[in-house]
Amino acid sequence: MTTNEPQTAEDLLNAVGPAFSKLRRTSLLEVANPISAKDLSRTLVLNIVQEHTRDSEAEITVGAVAELLGVDPSVASRMVSDSIKAGYLIRAASQQDGRRTVLSLSPEGAELMSRLRRHQREAFDYITADWAEEDRLAFARLMLKYVDSLARLRDRSPAADDAKRP
Template identity: 30%
Template sequence: MDMTTVGDTGLLDTLQHEVAVFARRAEQTRLGGVGQVRNSMDRAAYLLLNRLDKEGPMGVKALAASMGIDSSTVTRQVAPLVDTGLVKRTSHPEDGRAVVLQLSPRGVARLEEVRSSRRQLMAELTQDWAPEEREQFCTLLTRFNRALSARMTVQGPTSADQPPAS
């Protein structure tokens, strides 16, 4: 079934356009928050720190799997976080040869500072929304992100994501 003919194509056109605009604006501002913390942490760092905070210490492979990205990408993205003292490498408690990544106390404090700034931004952007509208938007955006994630899991990277053949 061709999904572009299902429902209102005008609505689907508006949806794809608004998603594209959102992605561009989110990247331009990085939805970094307000005040001095604004734009002070890139998306990859925020997502990695957030994942370690929510799921606890883990190895590179487990972190990559939980985020749906390649281990080499996680290794590359974690390196500056280790260098700046936001993440520390420690020995695995059960297998001393294995290394796990965990937030340092500095990382915990920095993540909370960024979260607080971003919460303030979300409050400002939605200040004239009813609480139910905020909840509905959050529910729908979460659902949309899960659908995108599931699609990527099933299909893998698109040809646009693949390096050109040599």
């Protein structure tokens, strides 16, 4: 164990937060399929649009992007406008309610997201190249489990718990 590694369970758990803050930096690694820092920021919005429109007929609005990113609607609006100007998003009238404006990925946006996924995989392979295969797979499984738990947080929120009480 190196001196930088946590010594106790409490130290280990306290180190998780700072470690998460460093994860986004993996996208800036100089591996194949580089993504510019500006496009990397755009992928925050593109990922939400892709995730929420991929397997359903769900429509996503600027307001939903703001809520899902946890930012002010004006910030989300600027982020969406930037992605539209860059050619990655398309704004259109809702098919369910013509008064609403919804977002979808353009073909260029879909290609950027494909490049990002390839880049992320290459970064993971590069970072974990000297890990045992079982450690790489265990980390991947646990990361996916963590993200799945994050997606279910709304079901476990205090407001949801209050709604379930008689």
